[in-house]
Amino acid sequence: MKKRVLLPIFAALMIFAGTDTNTAQAASVSELTAVASKYIGIPYVYGGTTTKGLDCSGYTQLVFKQLGYDLNRTSAAQYKQGTAVSKANLKAGDLVFFNTSGSGVSHVGISLGGSKFIHAGVSTGVTVASLNTSYWSNRYIGAKRVGSFGSGDKVVAAVDNAEVKDSAIDFTVYASRGEVALQLANALGLNTSDKKTVFPDVKTSSKYAGAAKALHDLGIFTGDENGKFNPGSPLTRAQMAKVLVAAYKLEQKQSSLTFSDAPSSHWAHKDIKILASHGITVGLGDGTFGVNQNVKLKDLATFIKRAQQ
Incomplete structure (x- = not known):
């Protein structure tokens, strides 16, 4: 170009x-x-x-x-x-x-x-x-x-319903924030019957409402600066690391595994290092973690399964 x-x-x-x-x-x-x-x-x-x-x-x-x-x-x-x-x-x-x-x-x-x-x-x-x-x-x-x-x-085009997913992302491959909430709430065995609105872009009738509320109450998912959950947006692998560490209350174990794209100066360095120390991630095989890559559905399932173990 x-x-x-x-x-x-x-x-x-x-x-x-x-x-x-x-x-x-x-x-x-x-x-x-x-x-x-x-x-x-x-x-x-x-x-x-x-x-x-x-x-x-x-x-x-x-x-x-x-x-x-x-x-x-x-x-x-x-x-x-x-x-x-x-x-x-x-x-x-x-x-x-x-x-x-x-x-x-x-x-x-x-x-x-x-x-x-x-x-x-x-x-x-x-x-x-x-x-x-x-x-x-x-x-x-x-x-x-x-x-x-x-x-x-x-x-x-202008869409006020934030549950409409970003059309530039293939959500048959990648996980939306709403999907992450559903799968994580299910894996943690959370009670999702309370659908009280805590995010302005998640209605009580939304399929994400109960999971979003439960995870919010545990401090695992918080809103953006406008208090929104953005269920139709993707989640990066770095963000996923932070969510998993908070959800499973993981602590650092002995590990020498590091990633070139997650140096000590990176905001998610600690969380990524914790995941690696538990064997939840080994990166992408090229020495990187893929901090800015969106989480794929298959990787989400693997992350959660390993975190539970």
């Missing part, structure tokens, strides 16, 4: 008519969503630009770079790029900006269409949030369209 450089509007006006500036093939909404969601769970680190930790603009810059676009480094600088878009006309791939500091643009995320956006939150790391919550709606500044994502923005 040819590199697509984003220019400020005043610079774009200087391009001569007839210059070929649109020869690169546009990435699809599914590609955008897949790239953006694979970083879910990466912790927030001020100034971070790598998978060890990301700040908001470092995250957007990283995602768009993989899609062939160059973004400026800071949220304020990114706000100067692209074309302004009204909130009512947001499409997947638009950058959404917020004033979280009280002094202008200080935070940025990526719209998934409608009210949904994905961002690197200070308290949550990379996660999906909603523009409709009071926190984000009160701090919303505007949006910019810095690229075009083809083949149906309808793929991730």
